[in-house]
Amino acid sequence: MTQLSVIVYGRDVQGLLGACLDSVASQLPPDTELLTAAVGEGAQSVAARHGGTVVPLPQDASDSAARAAGAERAAGTWLWFVHSKDRVPTGAPRALLDRLAEVRDAAGGAGEVDVVVADHVRSTWRSTGGAGIDAGRLARVGRRDLTLADAPQLLRVAPLLGNRVVRAAFWHAHHSELADAEEASAEMFAARAALVLADRIACLEQAIVDVRVLRTESLPPVTAGQRYGLVGAYEDLQRIMRRVATPVRPRAVLYDLMATESMRIVARQAMPDAVAREFFHRASAAAVRWRPEGYRRPAGLEGIRRRLLEEDAYTKYRAFQSANHKRRDLRKAVRSGKKKFGVKVRDLHYQRVLREPVDPGLAVFSAYWDRGVACNPGATAAKLAELAPHIHPVWVVSKAAEPLLPPGTDHVVPGTRRYWEVLARAKYLVNNVNFPNAVVKRPGAVHLQTHHGTPLKKMGLDQRDYPTASKGLDFDALLSRVDKWDYSVSANGHSTRMWEHAYPSRYVSLDHGYPRNDVYYSAGAADIRAVRDRLGIAPGRRAILYAPTHRDYEASWTPRLDLAALSERLGDDTVLLVRGHYFYGGSASPLATLRRSGHVIDVSAYDPVEELALASDALITDYSSIMFDYANLDRPVISYADDWDTYAKTRGVYFDLMAEPPGHVARSEGELTELLTTDAWRDDVSAKARAHFRRRFCEFDDGHAAERVVRRVFLGEPEEALPPVVPVESRTPAPTPEEATR
Incomplete structure (x- = not known):
C-alpha cells in the first residue's frame, strides 16, 4: 500500500x-x-x-x-x-x-x-x-x-x-x-x-x-481584489469555526492573526490610498463582526492600533503611524549624525532634469559597457530607424570608442552634462548589460534589457555559490538595477527560465529572439563575399572561426590551442580567424607572431562579430555563448573542451554541454586536429547534434526578432499582432561561403 x-x-x-x-x-x-x-x-x-x-x-x-x-x-x-x-x-x-x-x-x-x-x-x-x-x-x-x-x-x-x-x-x-x-x-x-x-x-x-x-519585486503586483480577498479568507475561516462550534480559544487566536496581519499590511505594504482605505474599512468590519466574547485588546501601541481599527478610524491611524515614523526618523538622525551638507553639481542638475517631462521621442542605447553600436541594442536601433523614425536614438559611448562610431551617430560620453540630461529625459533606455546604479527609473520610462547571449555559465544570483566568478559582485545593487527592467529579451525558452531564476523581478519576458541574430537569415551571397574580401579570405579557402570565452581564473588571455601547429597541420587551404574575448581587449595579443603567415587572422578587434560568423565555414569555441548564435547558420560547430571539468566547477553551468553539444566535442588538440583534417567536422553526427541544439536554443531566432521587439516596446503593439515565430525547420539561413561563390 x-x-x-x-x-x-x-x-x-x-x-x-x-x-x-x-x-x-x-x-x-x-x-x-x-x-x-x-x-x-x-x-x-x-x-x-x-x-x-x-x-x-x-x-x-x-x-x-x-x-x-x-x-x-x-x-x-x-x-x-x-x-x-x-x-x-x-x-x-x-x-x-x-x-x-x-x-x-x-x-x-x-x-x-x-x-x-x-x-x-x-x-x-x-x-x-x-x-x-x-x-x-x-x-x-x-x-x-x-x-x-x-x-x-x-x-x-x-x-x-x-x-x-x-x-x-x-x-x-x-x-x-x-x-x-x-x-x-x-x-x-x-x-x-x-x-x-x-x-x-x-x-x-x-x-x-x-x-x-x-x-x-519578481512577482506580479498584488491587486486590490487580492488585498480584500485576504480579509474575506479570514472571515470564511471564522464562519467554518462557527459552523463546527470551535471553542473560543482557537477563535481568539485566529482573530489575533487576522487583526495583526491586516494592520501589518496597512502599515508596510504600498497601496494606493483608496485601496488602503477600503482594505482598512473591510478589516475594521471583520474585526468588529468576529471579535470573540470576552476578548481584550493588547496593551501599549498595539492596543491603540487595534482600537483605531475597530473604530474604522483610517485617517487617525495614518496620523498615528506618521507620528511614530517621525519619532523613529529623529532617533535615527541623532544616531547617524548630521547628514553631509550639499550634493555634487552633477546630481543637482540630474535631479532638476528628472523633474522635466519624459520625452516620448527619445531613446538611449548602450552596449557592452559603452563600447559602441553593437549587439542586440545595435540591431534594435537599426530596426527602430526603419519602423519608428520619429524616435531619436542617442548612444552612450566611452571616450575611447568615439572614433569608431559610424559617421553621424548622435552620442554622449558618460559623466558629461548631456549624458545625464538624456538619461533623465529619455522614455526608452536600452542596454545589453545594465545602466549605472545612479540612473533613476522614472515613471513613464521604459527600460529594455536585451542581454548579450544565451547562458551556459551561471549568471546573476546564480553566481553566489561560485566565489571565483562572483568576486566583487554586489548582489543587492544588481537586484536594484534589475528591478528597473520593464522588458527582458530572450532567444529561447531556456534563457527565459534562467533569466527568471538569475534575475528575479517583475519585468516582462519578450520571447522574440535576439535582434542581432536577424542577419543570419537576411544576409545574402553578396554580403558574405564582401566580408570575406575585407578579411582577405580567397574564394574556396576554408575559414574557421576560433572564439573562446573568458575564464574567471585567468588574468589574461592565452590561447588554449597551439595555433601555429594547428594552422600548419590544416595547410594552406584553411585560415583561422582568431577572436579573443572582449574582456582581454587591453591585453597584448599573443597572435602577433602568427599574423605574417597568412594562416591566422587576428579578428579580436573586428566588429561586428556576426560578420565573422557569416564569413566562416565552421566555428571552434569552448563555452562561449557565440555557439548559440552561430547555430542559427546551421554550420558545423566544434566544442574544444579541454578544461570542461574545471570550468564547470569554477564558473558553474546550467547544463552539461558535453551531453548536449552543438556538434563534435574535442577534449585535446589531437582530437581537434583529427576532426579538421578529415570530413568528420561536417559529418552526419555533427549535423544531428546541431539539429537538436538548434531546436532547443534557436527557438525564437527567425530573422524577425528586431521587428517584434520594436513593435512591442516602441510602438506598443499587442503580442498577437506581432509576426509569428517561424518554426526552425521552415527557416532558410544565410548561404554558406561555398554556396556564396556559386
Missing part, C-alpha cells in the same frame, strides 16, 4: 522546479509515490525528466486546481503538497513516514489524526535554509495527538501546505471547503481550515520543507 503521495504542484517558477523534484525524487522510499501537477509546457518538460507521474495542466491553471488534480490521481493514504518553487530537506520524507507510522499505531477510540503539522525552513536568494521558526510551538505539543481546542497556538504555525500532510480521505471529504478562498489566499486558508476541520492533529518538530521566498 502507498503510504504517502508527494504532490509537487505549480509552474516552473524562475526555473526552480528541477531542484524541487531533485530534492524529492532522490529520497523517496518504496512506499511513497511522486506526482507532479505540472502547470504549463515548461513545467511538464521538466517533470518528464524526473520520473513519477506527471499530471499535465494548462498554463492558466491555478495552484488550487493543480493541487486538486494531483490529489485526484494520488493513491497514497496521506497527501503532502509541495510547491514547485520549494525543496524538501534531506531526511524529511523518512522522518515524516516514521511519524505517520506512529500516528497509525496510536489510532484508537479518540479518533484518527487527520493532519500532521511540521516545521519548515526558509531560503531566499541570499540565504539558504534559515532555522525553523515553529519548532517551539511544535515541541510543546510533543508526540501527543490532540484537538485544536487543546493546542490553539497551532494556528500560529506558518500557514503553508508544505509543512503539513493530510489524510487523503479527510482531504477528499472536505475538499470543497478547503478550496473556498480566493487564489491569492488559498494556501493560507486551506492550511488553517485543515486544522479547524480536523478531528485530531499530530506534530513533528523536524522541518519537512524548505520554502523558497521569492523576491517581491
Whole structure:
C-alpha cells in the first residue's frame, strides 16, 4: 500500500522546479509515490525528466486546481503538497513516514489524526535554509495527538501546505471547503481550515520543507481584489469555526492573526490610498463582526492600533503611524549624525532634469559597457530607424570608442552634462548589460534589457555559490538595477527560465529572439563575399572561426590551442580567424607572431562579430555563448573542451554541454586536429547534434526578432499582432561561403 503521495504542484517558477523534484525524487522510499501537477509546457518538460507521474495542466491553471488534480490521481493514504518553487530537506520524507507510522499505531477510540503539522525552513536568494521558526510551538505539543481546542497556538504555525500532510480521505471529504478562498489566499486558508476541520492533529518538530521566498519585486503586483480577498479568507475561516462550534480559544487566536496581519499590511505594504482605505474599512468590519466574547485588546501601541481599527478610524491611524515614523526618523538622525551638507553639481542638475517631462521621442542605447553600436541594442536601433523614425536614438559611448562610431551617430560620453540630461529625459533606455546604479527609473520610462547571449555559465544570483566568478559582485545593487527592467529579451525558452531564476523581478519576458541574430537569415551571397574580401579570405579557402570565452581564473588571455601547429597541420587551404574575448581587449595579443603567415587572422578587434560568423565555414569555441548564435547558420560547430571539468566547477553551468553539444566535442588538440583534417567536422553526427541544439536554443531566432521587439516596446503593439515565430525547420539561413561563390 502507498503510504504517502508527494504532490509537487505549480509552474516552473524562475526555473526552480528541477531542484524541487531533485530534492524529492532522490529520497523517496518504496512506499511513497511522486506526482507532479505540472502547470504549463515548461513545467511538464521538466517533470518528464524526473520520473513519477506527471499530471499535465494548462498554463492558466491555478495552484488550487493543480493541487486538486494531483490529489485526484494520488493513491497514497496521506497527501503532502509541495510547491514547485520549494525543496524538501534531506531526511524529511523518512522522518515524516516514521511519524505517520506512529500516528497509525496510536489510532484508537479518540479518533484518527487527520493532519500532521511540521516545521519548515526558509531560503531566499541570499540565504539558504534559515532555522525553523515553529519548532517551539511544535515541541510543546510533543508526540501527543490532540484537538485544536487543546493546542490553539497551532494556528500560529506558518500557514503553508508544505509543512503539513493530510489524510487523503479527510482531504477528499472536505475538499470543497478547503478550496473556498480566493487564489491569492488559498494556501493560507486551506492550511488553517485543515486544522479547524480536523478531528485530531499530530506534530513533528523536524522541518519537512524548505520554502523558497521569492523576491517581491519578481512577482506580479498584488491587486486590490487580492488585498480584500485576504480579509474575506479570514472571515470564511471564522464562519467554518462557527459552523463546527470551535471553542473560543482557537477563535481568539485566529482573530489575533487576522487583526495583526491586516494592520501589518496597512502599515508596510504600498497601496494606493483608496485601496488602503477600503482594505482598512473591510478589516475594521471583520474585526468588529468576529471579535470573540470576552476578548481584550493588547496593551501599549498595539492596543491603540487595534482600537483605531475597530473604530474604522483610517485617517487617525495614518496620523498615528506618521507620528511614530517621525519619532523613529529623529532617533535615527541623532544616531547617524548630521547628514553631509550639499550634493555634487552633477546630481543637482540630474535631479532638476528628472523633474522635466519624459520625452516620448527619445531613446538611449548602450552596449557592452559603452563600447559602441553593437549587439542586440545595435540591431534594435537599426530596426527602430526603419519602423519608428520619429524616435531619436542617442548612444552612450566611452571616450575611447568615439572614433569608431559610424559617421553621424548622435552620442554622449558618460559623466558629461548631456549624458545625464538624456538619461533623465529619455522614455526608452536600452542596454545589453545594465545602466549605472545612479540612473533613476522614472515613471513613464521604459527600460529594455536585451542581454548579450544565451547562458551556459551561471549568471546573476546564480553566481553566489561560485566565489571565483562572483568576486566583487554586489548582489543587492544588481537586484536594484534589475528591478528597473520593464522588458527582458530572450532567444529561447531556456534563457527565459534562467533569466527568471538569475534575475528575479517583475519585468516582462519578450520571447522574440535576439535582434542581432536577424542577419543570419537576411544576409545574402553578396554580403558574405564582401566580408570575406575585407578579411582577405580567397574564394574556396576554408575559414574557421576560433572564439573562446573568458575564464574567471585567468588574468589574461592565452590561447588554449597551439595555433601555429594547428594552422600548419590544416595547410594552406584553411585560415583561422582568431577572436579573443572582449574582456582581454587591453591585453597584448599573443597572435602577433602568427599574423605574417597568412594562416591566422587576428579578428579580436573586428566588429561586428556576426560578420565573422557569416564569413566562416565552421566555428571552434569552448563555452562561449557565440555557439548559440552561430547555430542559427546551421554550420558545423566544434566544442574544444579541454578544461570542461574545471570550468564547470569554477564558473558553474546550467547544463552539461558535453551531453548536449552543438556538434563534435574535442577534449585535446589531437582530437581537434583529427576532426579538421578529415570530413568528420561536417559529418552526419555533427549535423544531428546541431539539429537538436538548434531546436532547443534557436527557438525564437527567425530573422524577425528586431521587428517584434520594436513593435512591442516602441510602438506598443499587442503580442498577437506581432509576426509569428517561424518554426526552425521552415527557416532558410544565410548561404554558406561555398554556396556564396556559386
